[in-house]
Amino acid sequence: MKGTVKFRIDGREVEAARGMTVLEAALANGIYIPNLCFREGIEPFGGCRLCLVENNEGRLVTACETPAEDGSEFISESERINRIRRTTLSLIIADHSRDCLACPASGDCRLQELSSYLNVSDGDLERLRPELSGIDVDESNPFFLRNHDKCILCGICVRVCRGLGAEAVDFAYRGHDTRIATFMDRDILDSSCVSCGECVEACPVGALLPRTERPSTEVRTVCPYCGAGCEIYLGVRGNRVVSSRGVPDSPVNQGRLCVKGRFALKFVNSPERLKKPLIKVDGEFVEVEWDEAISVVAERLSEYTGEEFAAVASAKCTNEENYLLQKFTRAVMGSGNIDHCARLCHAPSLTGLRMSLGSGAMTNSISELGAAGCILAVGTNPTETHPVTSYRVIRALRSRARLVVVDPRKTRLSELADIHLQNRPGSDIPLLMAMCRFILEEGLHDSEFIDSRTEKFEDFRDAVMALDLDEVERITGVNVKDIRRAAIMYASNSPASIIYSMGITQHVNGTGNVLALSNLALLTGNIGIKSAGINPLRGQNNVQGACDMGALPDLLPGYQGIGEAAGKFSEKWGSPIPPAGLTLPEMFDAARDGKIRCMYIMGENPLLSEPDIERTREALEGLEFLVVQDICLTETAELADVVLPAASFAEKDGTFTNTERRVQLLRKALDAPGDALPDWQIISMIAGRMGREDFDYESASRIFDEIRELVPSYAGISHERLKSGGIQWPCTSEEDAGTGYLHSEEFPTPTGRASFLLPDYQFRGVPEEYPLVLVTGRNLYQYHTRSMTARVEELESFSDHEELLMNPADASSMGIREGDTVEVTSERGSLRVRAGVTDEVMEGVVFMTFHFADAPANVLTGGDRDPFSGMPGLKFTPVRVCRVQLR
Numbered sequence: 001m002k003g004t005v006k007f008r009i010d011g012r013e014v015e016a017a018r019g020m021t022v023l024e025a026a027l028a029n030g031i032y033i034p035n036l037c038f039r040e041g042i043e044p045f046g047g048c049r050l051c052l053v054e055n056n057e058g059r060l061v062t063a064c065e066t067p068a069e070d071g072s073e074f075i076s077e078s079e080r081i082n083r084i085r086r087t088t089l090s091l092i093i094a095d096h097s098r099d100c101l102a103c104p105a106s107g108d109c110r111l112q113e114l115s116s117y118l119n120v121s122d123g124d125l126e127r128l129r130p131e132l133s134g135i136d137v138d139e140s141n142p143f144f145l146r147n148h149d150k151c152i153l154c155g156i157c158v159r160v161c162r163g164l165g166a167e168a169v170d171f172a173y174r175g176h177d178t179r180i181a182t183f184m185d186r187d188i189l190d191s192s193c194v195s196c197g198e199c200v201e202a203c204p205v206g207a208l209l210p211r212t213e214r215p216s217t218e219v220r221t222v223c224p225y226c227g228a229g230c231e232i233y234l235g236v237r238g239n240r241v242v243s244s245r246g247v248p249d250s251p252v253n254q255g256r257l258c259v260k261g262r263f264a265l266k267f268v269n270s271p272e273r274l275k276k277p278l279i280k281v282d283g284e285f286v287e288v289e290w291d292e293a294i295s296v297v298a299e300r301l302s303e304y305t306g307e308e309f310a311a312v313a314s315a316k317c318t319n320e321e322n323y324l325l326q327k328f329t330r331a332v333m334g335s336g337n338i339d340h341c342a343r344l345c346h347a348p349s350l351t352g353l354r355m356s357l358g359s360g361a362m363t364n365s366i367s368e369l370g371a372a373g374c375i376l377a378v379g380t381n382p383t384e385t386h387p388v389t390s391y392r393v394i395r396a397l398r399s400r401a402r403l404v405v406v407d408p409r410k411t412r413l414s415e416l417a418d419i420h421l422q423n424r425p426g427s428d429i430p431l432l433m434a435m436c437r438f439i440l441e442e443g444l445h446d447s448e449f450i451d452s453r454t455e456k457f458e459d460f461r462d463a464v465m466a467l468d469l470d471e472v473e474r475i476t477g478v479n480v481k482d483i484r485r486a487a488i489m490y491a492s493n494s495p496a497s498i499i500y501s502m503g504i505t506q507h508v509n510g511t512g513n514v515l516a517l518s519n520l521a522l523l524t525g526n527i528g529i530k531s532a533g534i535n536p537l538r539g540q541n542n543v544q545g546a547c548d549m550g551a552l553p554d555l556l557p558g559y560q561g562i563g564e565a566a567g568k569f570s571e572k573w574g575s576p577i578p579p580a581g582l583t584l585p586e587m588f589d590a591a592r593d594g595k596i597r598c599m600y601i602m603g604e605n606p607l608l609s610e611p612d613i614e615r616t617r618e619a620l621e622g623l624e625f626l627v628v629q630d631i632c633l634t635e636t637a638e639l640a641d642v643v644l645p646a647a648s649f650a651e652k653d654g655t656f657t658n659t660e661r662r663v664q665l666l667r668k669a670l671d672a673p674g675d676a677l678p679d680w681q682i683i684s685m686i687a688g689r690m691g692r693e694d695f696d697y698e699s700a701s702r703i704f705d706e707i708r709e710l711v712p713s714y715a716g717i718s719h720e721r722l723k724s725g726g727i728q729w730p731c732t733s734e735e736d737a738g739t740g741y742l743h744s745e746e747f748p749t750p751t752g753r754a755s756f757l758l759p760d761y762q763f764r765g766v767p768e769e770y771p772l773v774l775v776t777g778r779n780l781y782q783y784h785t786r787s788m789t790a791r792v793e794e795l796e797s798f799s800d801h802e803e804l805l806m807n808p809a810d811a812s813s814m815g816i817r818e819g820d821t822v823e824v825t826s827e828r829g830s831l832r833v834r835a836g837v838t839d840e841v842m843e844g845v846v847f848m849t850f851h852f853a854d855a856p857a858n859v860l861t862g863g864d865r866d867p868f869s870g871m872p873g874l875k876f877t878p879v880r881v882c883r884v885q886l887r
Contacts, residue, residue, distance in 0.1 A: 007072040009053075016068045023051050023063035026076065033076050034085055034114050036092070037154035038064045039202055041254065042163055045155045049088050050114065052081055060084070086118050093120065096205070097149040105206030111152060135179070140189035142794035143263040144200045144210045148179055151207035155180075157199035164256070165383070165394040165416065168193035180207075189797065194780060196387065197262040201245060201255075210263075213242040219669035220247060222656050223261040224316065224649040225783055227538030228252060228366065228388045229658025229726075230261050234650060234669045241268045241650055241670070251367055252658065252726070258387035260783060260795075265650070267791035268670075272632050274645035275674025285643065290675060290685070297642055298689035300625045304598045306334035306578055310587040313340035313551035314603030314679075315540035318654030318666060320703040321679040322542070323549040323557060324695070325602055331573040332687050332695075336562075336581025337596070340551045341604060342543050343584040344611075347869035348505040349536040350547060350559075352514030355868075356522070356755050358748035360559070361544065363533030364497065364741040365660045365728065370395045371531040374402040374493035376486075378428065378517065379503020379875075383412040384780045386501075386537050389659075393499075402493050404486045406431065407503060408775060409847060410840045419486045422842055425773045426507060426876045427476040429761040432516035434472045434480060435487035436523055437464045444491035446525030453746075453753055454522050460756035475763050477842075491524045495532035502539065502777070506875040511868035512759030519756055527754065528743040538659040540784065541649075545657030548714070548729070549707070553581040558711035572710060574694065583870040585611070591619035598625040602679055603646065605634040608785035608853060611872040612828050612862025629679060634787050635853055645676035652678035654700040655722065657729070661739070663717050664726035766844075770826060770878035772810065774860060775847050782851040789851075802855035803836040804881065805847040811837045814883060821884040824848075826860040826877050832884060846881060 006015050009022070009031055016025030021044060026033050036048035046062040053063045054075040063076070075081070093115065103109070114120075138146035153171070157180060161168050168191045172181035182191035200208040215235025223230040223244075231250035235243030244265050248255035277293030278285040301309070311329040313322045322340070329338040342350070350360035357363075369375060369392040382390035390413065397403055397416060405417040406428065414420040423431050439445050440461060450457050469480045476483075490496050498521055504513045517534055526532035538544050550557035556565050556577070566577040582590055588606070590596040592615065599620075610616040620626060620639045628640040637643045651672040657663045672678075680700060687695035697703050701719035708714045713730035721727060721734065728738040746752040766773060781799040783789045804824055806816065816822060818837045823830055824846070833848065833855040841847050850857040861877045 005068050005070045007068055007070065007074070009074050010076055020068050021064055022053060022066045022068050022074055025068040026063065031076065033063050034117060035064060036110055036114065036152060036204055037156060039156050039160070042156070042159045045159060047153065047155050048092070050085050052084060054078065054081060082118060086120055089114055089118055089120050092152050096152060097147070103150070103206045104209050105150075109206060110204035138187050140187035141193070141195060142211070142797045143195055143197060143259070144208055146188055147207050147209070150205050151180055152205055153178060153180070154204060156202045156204065157208060160198045160202050163394070163398070164196065164198060164391050165412065166192060166194050166196070169199070194387070195259040195263065195798070196257065197259065198256060201262075210243070213237055215243050219667050221650070221667045221669060222541070222664045223257070224265075224541050224788070225258075225260045226386050227541060227543055227659035228386050229541065229656060229660075229662060229664055230257055230388050231664065231726075232257065232261060234265065236669050239670050241265050252660075252662065253388045256388050256391055259780065260789065261388075264789055264792040264795055267788045268648045268650045270632065270791035272791060273673045273676065274630065274632060274643065275676060276645060277675070278643040280641050290677075293642060293644060294685050294689050297627055297644075298686050301333065301598065301600075301686070302690060304333070304625075306336070307595070308597040309333045309335045310337035310582065310590070310596045310599050311335070312584065312587070312599065312601040312604050312606065313338060313546055315341050315543040315546045316603045316649075317542065317546070317679050318652070318700065319542065319545040319549050319657060319663070319707065320654045320700045321602070321683070322546040322551045323707050324680050324683045324703060325600075326550045326557070327573060328683050328687055328695070330578055331575040332690055332692055334575070334578050336553055336578040337587055338551055338581060339553050339584040339587065340546045341540065341584070341609065342547050342552070343870055344506070344609065344872065344874070345502055345539045346505055346536055346543060347871050348510030348514050348866055351869040352511040353518060353534065354559070355511075356515055356518040356757050357527070357534075357743065358754070359742060360547075361742065362535045362538075362660050363527065363743060364531065364535055366392055368531040368741065369393055369497055369499070370399065372396050372401050372495055372497040373531075374404065374490050374496040376404045376406070376490050376496065376498045376520075377413055377417075378406040378432075378498065378500045379505075379513075380499055380501035380537055381407070381409070381411045381413065381503075381777065382499070382501070382537060385539065385778050387780065389499075389537060402489050404489055406486075408842055408845055419482065419489060421478050421482060421486055423476040423478050424842075425775055425845060426509075426764050428504060428507075428513045429509060429516050429759050430467070430472045431476045431478060431483060432513075432520055433464055433759075434467060434469065434483045435490065436519055437467050437469075438484040438487035439491045439523055440464065442488055442491070444488065445523045449525030450523070453528070454756060455751060455753045456756045460519060460758060463758050490520070494524070494526065495529055496524060496526045497532050497535060498526075499535045499537055501537045503875060505536070505871060506873065507871070508764075508864045508866050508873040508876070509759065509761060510866045510871045512761055515757045515759040518754070522754055522756060528741070528745070530741055533741060536659070541658070542656045544659055544661060545655070545663070548657055548711070553583055557707065558713055569710065572706075585865060585870060585872060588616050588619040591623055594622070597623060599623055600627045600629075601636060602629045605630075605636045605785040605787055607635040607639070608850065608856055608858065611858050611874055613856055613858045614829055615862070629682060630787070631676070632787055632791065634785070644682050645674065646682065647672035647676050647678045651676070652700070654678075654680070655704060655719070658726075661728045662726040663714070663722065663729060665719060665722040764876060766878040770880050771844070772879050772881060773845050774824070774826070774857070774877040774879045775845060775875050776850050776857045776861060776877075777847065778851065779849050782849065784851070786851050786853070799851075802833050802848060802852040802857070804833045805836045805838050805841050806881070807841050807843045807845065808837050808839060809843050810846075811835065814881060816881070816883050821886060822881050823884050824860060824879050824881050826879045828862050829859040831855050831857075831859050846879065
């Protein structure tokens with residue numbers, strides 16, 4: 001059979017996939033060969049010597065390093081082999097702490113397992129007992145412990161860490177003193193370790209132990225953090241979340257997790273969780289029962305017209321809940337004013353890619369990145385914001401892929417890049433258009449693809465060839481020779497994949513930035529094939545799903561236009577479909593003007609996440625009636641008239657759709673605290689109290705049945721099918737396995753062709769009074785407005801305050817030193833924050849996250865918006881900075 005080999009182990013013929021080692025082939029065929037340092041998915045090491053087998057020449061070889069070949073023969077079990085194994089294992093155990101009964105790893109320790117299998121006795125150890133190292137246990141990390149006396153030097157942690165790009169630990173010292181150590185043998189907290197816990201999960205003994213309780217049960221579900229959509233086994237004990245581990249056979253993450261996905265899910269247990277509905281009486285919240293809360297909300301909402309009402313959906317809630325809220329908004333309230341946080345992250349992706357390709361979704365799959373010939377990463381920092389996706393990029397680099405990074409900041413990814421184009425914020429369009437010009441000049445464009453599958457190429461070519469390259473260099477701050485090198489690298493290493501995030505979209509020309517990326521992919525034919533495409537990395541876990549479900553003011557579920565699809569939805573819902581409504585920023589504008597008088601906010605915290613916070617506060621405080629539905633009392637909820645307690649991701653069933661269009665099943669693992677309920681049940685109760693009988697759903701799966709009836713791309717998906725694994729839309733029938741990559745045959749446009757579109761661009765300078773450009777973003781250890789991560793106190797060890805990162809040259813010119821308090825001022829406001837001095841940011845640029853309420857970066861941001869998508873310019877805010885003289 002093609003792709004397989006046949007050979008013999010202990011006289012038994014076995015078949016294995018070509019490329020497998022003898023150990024992998026044996027284990028795949030149910031033949032046990034003792035091993036300690038082997039772990040599936042990482043490079044073999046051959047260090048423990050326990051997997052020795054005898055080949056047909058009589059030589060002993062390590063099975064983990066020996067390839068399985070046709071016709072070869074091996075003996076895995078003999079007295080000679082087992083004598084060597086026992087001696088080897090005895091030496092390992094002799095240098096290992098033997099308090100096994102007191103060890104938390106007892107019962108889940110490969111060393112114990114092997115000792116039993118090979119019958120190693122105390123007598124075997126008596127003559128070998130040395131003095132142990134006596135090195136103190138490293139307790140610096142809040143999530144796990146390191147105990148050198150239990151380490152067996154298998155090197156699994158070293159290889160796992162290297163494979164993920166962190167390289168925080170390695171073998172140190174020599175001979176008897178050899179041990180696993182960090183650089184300079186510092187505590188793990190002071191190293192480059194990112195606390196992903198992969199080494200802890202992989203450790204075969206008790207040398208690395210999580211500071212968690214063992215669960216009594218585990219439930220397979222989906223991580224609630226970034227858009228990667230990692231599958232997890234959520235560990236529950238009693239009615240508490242105690243652990244999390246990755247699902248090894250998940251096509252998304254293959255068992256890998258980041259620090260938040262593995263260790264930061266205990267926010268579910270927070271004592272700050274909302275347990276009963278709250279109604280504000282004389283400025284103070286009073287707990288009430290559900291019946292009273294629902295009556296008050298239904299009665300008050302009935303007082304407002306559709307034009308006076310607006311709803312904010314949530315990328316942290318399920319597809320079913322977002323579908324229901326937009327249905328409630330349109331069918332019950334008669335309003336088109338429904339939007340969610342995608343307006344502030346990937347609205348330009350939806351708009352730009354729909355304009356050029358006919359679909360606004362990620363074109364390819366996360367797993368395909370591993371086989372890319374080149375990856376162009378623009379305006380994205382996945383090692384911080386999408387860590388598990390960054391592992392795929394790093395795997396591609398290990399397979400000799402090339403990497404080009406375009407980013408004003410230095411990041412871990414830029415350190416790994418072949419080329420880092422450190423351009424000025426807001427200058428992506430001229431840089432990308434110059435890349436297109438150089439590809440044309442070098443003859444590296446795909447003429448056949450352009451002729452057969454695109455249109456409007458001639459106008460695009462003429463405009464690109466007319467670029468003033470001196471002007472490009474002046475605007476971007478990047479030498480055009482480097483831009484040429486990057487263009488050649490991208491165009492010469494097919495398949496080439498583009499990944500990008502909010503460094504591209506959060507601009508007043510965000511749609512133009514996306515169009516520029518689309519042009520680049522179309523020019524080289526890197527669309528409609530595996531491991532290529534244009535791949536926006538969604539920021540929150542269900543941004544893609546919330547868009548799919550029609551939580552948008554101008555599109556119905558499935559991106560169906562209000563004009564052409566209104567009849568279908570009106571017939572199903574029994575209500576007329578209102579015209580397109582206001583975007584998220586426009587809602588707050590209208591609230592300040594008194595036009596929006598009532599808002600319903602589900603699972604979002606705009607008082608921190610919206611640009612121009614003071615104007616947002618003014619809008620919220622000016623409302624006549626505000627309902628907030630959330631799991632904790634957020635800054636926004638504090639302003640509400642009614643607060644409704646919602647269930648977290650761990651306490652309900654439903655679906656999330658990740659960044660690669662994969663719909664995955666969320667499963668309930670425990671009961672919600674107090675009287676908290678899933679968001680969909682709360683919406684259903686309000687609609688029912690307002691006289692609607694069609695909101696009486698029995699379960700989330702019944703809501704999904706309605707979704708698949710109305711949304712063609714979801715038609716073949718059901719909760720029942722998802723029990724066997726996630727499915728990528730479009731999936732149009734139950735026989736359809738889903739779609740790994742889009743546009744393989746034609747584009748969903750009227751002509752079936754993609755369009756080259758010229759992006760508008762105007763250079764934005766900075767005024768004299770605000771000479772620096774503020775860029776905002778996120779960090780690895782916090783998430784969004786910290787409504788979840790603030791309830792995981794261990795994360796404070798890594799990130800417990802805001803900093804303004806400044807280039808050393810800028811800081812020096814202003815007399816600012818590391819740790820100084822500075823005042824940052826823009827046209828919209830000012831704040832005080834601690835300064836951090838680093839060359840991660842280029843001269844003229846400063847950086848802050850928007851996580852912390854005591855130094856809210858969005859006090860400073862706002863102003864102009866992208867005319868096509870409504871995106872505010874969050875990645876380009878002119879500011880001035882001065883040192884604060886503290887007394």
